[in-house]
Amino acid sequence: MSKIEQTLSIIKPDAVERSLENEIKEIFVTNGFSILKEKKIQIEKSEAEKFYKVHETKPFYNDLCEYLSSGPILVMVLEKENAVLGNRKLMGATNPKDAEEGTIRKKYGISIDKNSVHGSDSSDNAKSEIDFFFED
Numbered sequence: 585m586s587k588i589e590q591t592l593s594i595i596k597p598d599a600v601e602r603s604l605e606n607e608i609k610e611i612f613v614t615n616g617f618s619i620l621k622e623k624k625i626q627i628e629k630s631e632a633e634k635f636y637k638v639h640e641t642k643p644f645y646n647d648l649c650e651y652l653s654s655g656p657i658l659v660m661v662l663e664k665e666n667a668v669l670g671n672r673k674l675m676g677a678t679n680p681k682d683a684e685e686g687t688i689r690k691k692y693g694i695s696i697d698k699n700s701v702h703g704s705d706s707s708d709n710a711k712s713e714i715d716f717f718f719e720d
């Protein structure tokens with residue numbers, strides 16, 4: 585069943601640093617996503633730790649939080665039918681080496697940690713991630 589959904593997308597520091605925001609936004613729009621909200625911010629490590637709390641026991645947690653807070657990011661709310669899954673497909677696998685041709689991570693990702701984009705992985709997480717950045 586298809587439903588209009590919203591999902592949270594982040595263009596991560598490695599991509600903002602290379603000025604890829606407009607190219608990546610264009611990919612979303614070309615693929616039928618509406619960008620409902622966006623803001624360019626730099627977050628504190630403590631905020632990254634909250635955002636990625638689900639990963640707190642993972643060996644990469646500290647580096648991940650250091651990294652997400654290391655420079656400006658572009659945070660967006662994307663909307664489309666089945667936006668969560670659609671965005672995950674368009675992003676490609678977490679490790680750019682495993683990402684399919686035509687995906688954002690295949691095209692722009694540098695490594696598993698510098699993989700250019702974040703996308704919510706479920707409808708519930710999308711809601712809480714959108715609140716995290718846009719509820720004030």
Ligand code: CDP
Nearest residue numbers: 644648677678696697698699701702703705
């Ligand atoms: O971002 P995605 O949902 O695809 O992957 P995740 O498993 O939720 O991991 C979150 C982020 O942690 C990834 O996007 C990577 O940037 C990073 N990560 C890492 O640095 N090393 C790993 N072995 C796995 C993930």
Ligand code: MG
Nearest residue numbers: 702703704705
């Ligand atoms: Mg994830």
